[in-house]
Amino acid sequence: MRxxxxxxxxxxxxxxxxxxxxxxxxxxxxxxxxxxxxDNIGHLAGNxxxxxxxxxxxxxxxxxxxxxxxxxxxSPASPxxxxxxxxxxxxxxxxxxxxxxGIAKAKGARFFLASTSEVYGDPLEHPQRESYWGNVNSIxxxxxxxxxxxxxxxxxxxxxxxxxVDTRIVRIFNTYGPRMRPRDGRVVSNFIVQALNGEDxxxxxxxxxxxxxxxxxxEVEGIYRLFMNGDHMPTNIGNPVEFTVRQLAEMVxxxxxxxxxxxxxxxxxxxxxxRKPDITRARTMLGWEPKIPLREGLVRTIEYFRGLVGTxxxxxxxxxxxxxxxxxVA
Ligand code: NAD
Ligand code: UDP
Numbered sequence: 001m002r003x004x005x006x007x008x009x010x011x012x013x014x015x016x017x018x019x020x021x022x023x024x025x026x027x028x029x030x031x032x033x034x035x036x037x038x039d040n041i042g043h044l045a046g047n048x049x050x051x052x053x054x055x056x057x058x059x060x061x062x063x064x065x066x067x068x069x070x071x072x073x074x075s076p077a078s079p080x081x082x083x084x085x086x087x088x089x090x091x092x093x094x095x096x097x098x099x100x101x102g103i104a105k106a107k108g109a110r111f112f113l114a115s116t117s118e119v120y121g122d123p124l125e126h127p128q129r130e131s132y133w134g135n136v137n138s139i140x141x142x143x144x145x146x147x148x149x150x151x152x153x154x155x156x157x158x159x160x161x162x163x164x165v166d167t168r169i170v171r172i173f174n175t176y177g178p179r180m181r182p183r184d185g186r187v188v189s190n191f192i193v194q195a196l197n198g199e200d201x202x203x204x205x206x207x208x209x210x211x212x213x214x215x216x217x218x219e220v221e222g223i224y225r226l227f228m229n230g231d232h233m234p235t236n237i238g239n240p241v242e243f244t245v246r247q248l249a250e251m252v253x254x255x256x257x258x259x260x261x262x263x264x265x266x267x268x269x270x271x272x273x274x275r276k277p278d279i280t281r282a283r284t285m286l287g288w289e290p291k292i293p294l295r296e297g298l299v300r301t302i303e304y305f306r307g308l309v310g311t312x313x314x315x316x317x318x319x320x321x322x323x324x325x326x327x328x329v330a
Pocket of ligand 2: 080188205267272
């Protein structure tokens with residue numbers, strides 16, 4: 001197969017490129033580096049089955065040659081990132097998804113949407129099954145991401161029903177692992193980077209809110225199987241073992257051996273109180289379930305971040321707008 005992966009220089013996108021290449025497929029990676037980095041795909045330079053295009057997918061584009069799949073992962077994904085880039089996030093979820101669907105339709109390719117557990121908002125059903133419609137504040141700060149993803153699911157289903165495009169929708173639950181941007185602001189990278197830098201670990205609120213953390217290798221395997229063998233209905237892919245944010249902080253302190261303290265900071269508005277996927281659909285349809293427990297995944301992730309200690313990438317966060325010219329085409 002030859003597939004286009006948008007968001008290829010990001011955390012998940014880069015691992016997904018590796019997964020396709022591992023099975024002998026050809027990959028065209030597309031990214032504008034707004035939250036990703038060339039470092040994540042540097043190891044693919046010189047691979048004849050990998051090609052890279054620098055482009056903002058919110059602007060339309062043409063990809064030469066045949067394509068069997070279009071996997072749309074481009075979007076800021078960390079709450080701090082998308083709150084800093086609200087309009088860009090809405091655009092890549094709406095215009096970007098429309099453009100990516102257009103490419104899939106023109107090429108007769110299968111389309112794959114990276115959606116999110118955020119479509120469930122602050123959920124009133126627990127754990128969350130795919131049949132749950134969600135509890136989203138459509139005008140709150142997080143809505144730029146949640147509603148963009150809900151729109152992207154809607155337009156994906158419309159292309160399926162109206163144009164007969166073969167589509168897939170994955171709802172990804174909190175995933176962590178090597179190649180996360182150290183200062184992207186998500187809880188796992190934050191806690192590890194803080195611990196390794198000897199900074200205080202910042203729990204937002206009282207730390208009783210829960211998340212269910214999936215190691216990247218498990219997540220990418222689920223995504224790959226869904227692309228290959230799934231159907232068009234949304235599918236949760238995540239690890240159903242639930243932890244409080246405080247438990248996560250304590251585990252990171254223990255595993256890094258840091259002398260950092262754990263401190264409290266204000267809870268962001270509309271921060272979901274609980275989150276845990278029901279993965280019955282993925283288990284039965286794909287024969288998939290996660291294998292790597294949080295403790296083991298954290299050990300591997302800590303190892304990765306240890307390798308970055310002392311580098312520019314571990315330095316305090318700088319504004320995203322300064323990192324990358326949004327909308328540039330090279
Ligand atoms: P990431 O920020 O590491 O990667 C996103 C990539 O998309 C970056 O390389 C960024 O530069 C690129 N990008 C953003 N806007 C773009 C645009 N307009 N044009 C081209 N490239 C653009 O985030 P991630 O964790 O790898 O997330 C990948 C996808 O998975 C996102 O769609 C996200 O919403 C979804 N997702 C991730 C998680 C998770 O826990 N990691 C959870 C739910 C959903
Ligand atoms: N969080 C935290 N400290 C941090 C970063 C995040 O306590 O330094 C909390 C955040 O408020 C949320 C959970 O950790 O309750 C997960 O946050 P993240 O940004 O990783 O992703 P979300 O699941 O909210 O999209």
